Amino acid sequence: MRFVFDEQPPVTHPTVDLGCGTLCTINYDSVISSALAIVVTIVFAILIARSMSSERPNRVQALAEWAFSYVRSTSNENAPDASSFVVPLAATIGFYILVANYLDFLPITLIPNVHPANTDVNQTAAMAIVVFVLLHWYNIRLRGFRGYLLYYTRP
Numbered sequence: 001m002r003f004v005f006d007e008q009p010p011v012t013h014p015t016v017d018l019g020c021g022t023l024c025t026i027n028y029d030s031v032i033s034s035a036l037a038i039v040v041t042i043v044f045a046i047l048i049a050r051s052m053s054s055e056r057p058n059r060v061q062a063l064a065e066w067a068f069s070y071v072r073s074t075s076n077e078n079a080p081d082a083s084s085f086v087v088p089l090a091a092t093i094g095f096y097i098l099v100a101n102y103l104d105f106l107p108i109t110l111i112p113n114v115h116p117a118n119t120d121v122n123q124t125a126a127m128a129i130v131v132f133v134l135l136h137w138y139n140i141r142l143r144g145f146r147g148y149l150l151y152y153t154r155p
Helices: 028-051 059-078 080-105 121-153
Strands: 015-017 025-027
Touching (some): 025 028, 028 059, 028 080, 080 121
Antiparallel strands (some): 015 025
């Protein structure tokens, strides 16, 4: 009996080798789609910021304020002292992931060998490492190195 998923098909991304082994191989399709997602995220944020009004908010502003207040309240419940740092980071990364996922619906497939950025596991790993390092750096900055270590030794 043979299973359907007995062998995984090899997944290939078009790469550029910088000449120093596998660590210096860049999947350029992921880089292009990540750059496109970053540009779309920045342009969208600038457009929302320009259209904001305190007198009469529009629908996009109301949606953005609702999403931001949801992230803020969730962050305040879990880490009240780190909320001022976590909320902008979480909102930015969340919106970037949303845009990067929605790039799959755009006619980006007309460009050969360019796939949405979130199809590459390296991007997920890179974002996880960046968030991990940033949050620990912020905790060291907030509490000091001694307080940071003592925080993990408390019962």
